[in-house]
Amino acid sequence: MIKLFKVKEKQREQAENENGKPPVKKQSAGELRLHKDISELNLPKTCSISFPNGKDNLMNFEVTIRPDEGYYTGGTFTFSFSISPMYPHEAPKVKCKTKVYHPNIDLEGNVCLNILREDWKPVLNINTIIYGLYHLFTEPNHEDPLNHDAAAVLRDNPKMFESNVRRAMHGGYVGQTYFTRCM
Amino acid sequence: MADSASQSRSRDLDKLLLRSGNLVGPTFEPGTELRDALNEFVRVLVIGAGGLGCELLKDLAFSGFRNLEVIDMDRIEVTNLNRQFLFRLGDVGKPKAEVAAKRVMERVSGVDIKPHFCRIEDKPISFYNDFHIIVLGLDSVEARSYINSVACSFLEYDSDDNPREESIKPMVDGGTEGFKGHARIIMPGVTPCFECTIWLFPPQVKFPLCTLAETPRTAAHCIEYAHLIKWDEAHSGKTFDPDDPEHMQWVYSEAVKRAELFGIPGVTYSLTQGVVKNIIPAIASTNAIISAACALETLKVVSGCSKTLTNYLTYNGVEGLHTKVTEFVRDKDCLVCGPGVLIELETSVTLKKFIDLLEDHPKLLLTRVSVTYRGKNLYMQAPPVLEEMTRSNLDLPLFELVSKTPRDIVHVTGAAGKGDTKQSCSRKLRVVFKGMDVDMAGGA
Incomplete structure (x- = not known):
């Protein structure tokens, strides 16, 4: 290819003489895929999305869920999404920003949802994850606990779990933990 | 004395470069001119000065390349010393690129290696265009993907969607994982790029x-x-x-x-x-084998002295030894290396009109279109919050929205096809504005 290289060299010199600007990097494949996911979002009325960094930063956004059935009816829960340039090869990083009394979400906002970790596949998308998160509120499950205490209460005493959830959402203590109002 | 030493050093290489044969590449022109060009003219960038990088620098220097540069962001750690043979205990804490360059220059006279102790993203894109070939000795999918996108950004296509040969930036990529490894050649526009075959990488194991x-x-x-x-x-x-x-x-x-x-x-x-850190134990010999394959392919690509491997070599030393070359194919719609669909426009065409054109374009038939340009979202048809923020662009001329760039790449997403067979997709478009550019067809 050496001959070709020499041709190239000559052309580049010419281009530079003509004040040609050097090429600029394009969007990464991950950003383009995310762009597609976002432009195809089809959210239920209980979920909304916002872009705190403006319309040109899709890699970080927030999703707010307002469940209209189940234990968490009336609450407002916000999740932050952070997407790596390797998306969809890597799953989005999702954290719950609202402190919530929930068996599958711990007090730091870590979420136990299979499709965010062990079962993530590049064919899944942002829409799938949002539906998955919504599902956690309509059907919290005590078999995959991240908040051990909440899971035990849900398993052994659903009535008490319900009242604990209400108390947390109204703002107040459950056991030693204080929850801010999120109604 | 020095002369005879250098003569004997290039003796074996001369056998490859100074005479023709049956297995040579199509453009091979043997002779001392070729050898001199290899020595003096060709510039090679090695990315990574770790397990593969140390081997690569040594192999390339011994293969007659004299203008090398190496880039690595890491400092030497004690655990590197068992296989990154250019480093000594006293080097711990020093930048890998600097020590590796120094050691090879000390050992191989006449070779010039310029180290860069920084992240690959720190260099301007034009830095990468200065090299004739890029050899990758990396350990992450992310870094490969980045370099691939940079190399592919130099690629230009003619009006028949054929890559312009002189715009191709060849890459040779090596990788190892324990007893396994791969070596591949990426000629953007000719052989599959990294993104065409990204599915080859196994998913990361994550615990619930x-x-x-x-x-x-x-x-x-x-x-x-x-x-x-x-x-x-x-x-x-x-x-x-x-x-x-x-x-x-x-x-x-x-x-x-x-x-x-x-x-x-x-x-x-x-x-x-x-x-x-998701580290897999590295085996020195696997690194040596893979690097040797990469250095040899680099020599073959550059000199044409033999046909190159097409295009992906896998090596597996786990049970016995198995090695195989597979010819992967390009993804013709690859957003990174593909030509994209050529679209010629008047400078007066508004974004709205442009979106309407895509619906009727025989190669696209796109509906529900969103448009993005160099990280700026020009129009998003969903979700409503973004639609509202981008709606005012619809009445502006596209030419204004792309900062009056005569030809450039625009990406769109939407639903392709007619009737029941609609499929959501992303497409790369080569937009050319009429009358603004002598060379109407190009664009990476």
Whole structure:
């Protein structure tokens, strides 16, 4: 290819003489895929999305869920999404920003949802994850606990779990933990 | 004396470069001119000065390349010394690129290696265009993907969607994982680029968070618990830095506590590093084999002295030894290396009109279109919040929205096809504005 290289060299010199600007990097494949996911979002009325960094930063956004059935009816829960340039090869990083009394979400906002970790596949998308998160509120499950205490209460005493959830959402203590109002 | 030494050094190489043969590449022109060009003219960039990089620099220097540069962001660690043979105990803490360059220059006279101690993203794109060929000795999918996108950004197509040969930036990529490895040649526009075949990489193994929190069974579970859950509990807001030894030590000691609680053996500091940084034990010989293949292919691509491998070599030394070359094919719609659909427009065409045109374009038939240009979202048809923020662009001329660039790449997403067979897709478009450019067809 050496001959070709020499041709190239000559052309580049010419281009530079003509004040040609050097090429600029394009969007990464991950950003383009995310762009597609976002432009195809089809959210239920209980979920909304916002872009705190403006319309040109899709890699970080927030999703707010307002469940209209189940234990968490009336609450407002916000999740932050952070997407790596390797998306969809890597799953989005999702954290719950609202402190919530929930068996599958711990007090730091870590979420136990299979499709965010062990079962993530590049064919899944942002829409799938949002539906998955919504599902956690309509059907919290005590078999995959991240908040051990909440899971035990849900398993052994659903009535008490319900009242604990209400108390947390109204703002107040459950056991030693204080929850801010999120109604 | 010096002359005869250099003569004897290039003796074997001369056998390849000075005479023709039956297996030579199509453009091969043997002769001393070729050898001199290899020595003096050709510029090679090696990315990574680790396990593969050390081998690559040595191999390339011994293969007659004299203008080398190497880029690596890491400093030498004690654990590198068993295989990164250019480094000594006294080098620990020094930048890998600098020490590697110095050692090879000391050993191989006449070779010039310029080190760059920085991240690959720190260099301007034009830096990468200065090299004739880029050899990758990396350990991450992300870094490969980045370099691939940079190299592909130099690629230009003619009006018949054929790549312009002189715009091709060849890459040779090596990778190892324990006893396994690969070497591949990427000629953007000709052979599949990294993104065309990204599915070749196995998915990362991730443990369910609830397993870590409730039912740890292995040492790795204990380490990930300390790393992913305990760290945040103890350090509100402070991000974990895997390269900070104090952070790593903290995770290690928390993992040990966790392991004791559940009676799980096997948590060590090096396993902690391995799990947290996703390190797979490296085998010096695998690195040597893969690097040798990469250096040889580099020589073949550049000189044409033999046909190159087409296009992906896998090596597996786990059980016996198995090696195979597979010819992967390009993804014709690849957003990174593909030509994209050529669209010629008047400068007066508004974004709205442009979107309407895509619906009728025989190669596209796109509906529900969103448009993005160099990271700026020109129009998003969903979700409503973004539609509202981008709606005002619809009445502006596209030419204005792309900062009056005569020809450039625009990406669109939408539903392709007619009737019931609609499929959502992303497309790359080569937009050319009429009358603005002598060369109407180009554009990367």
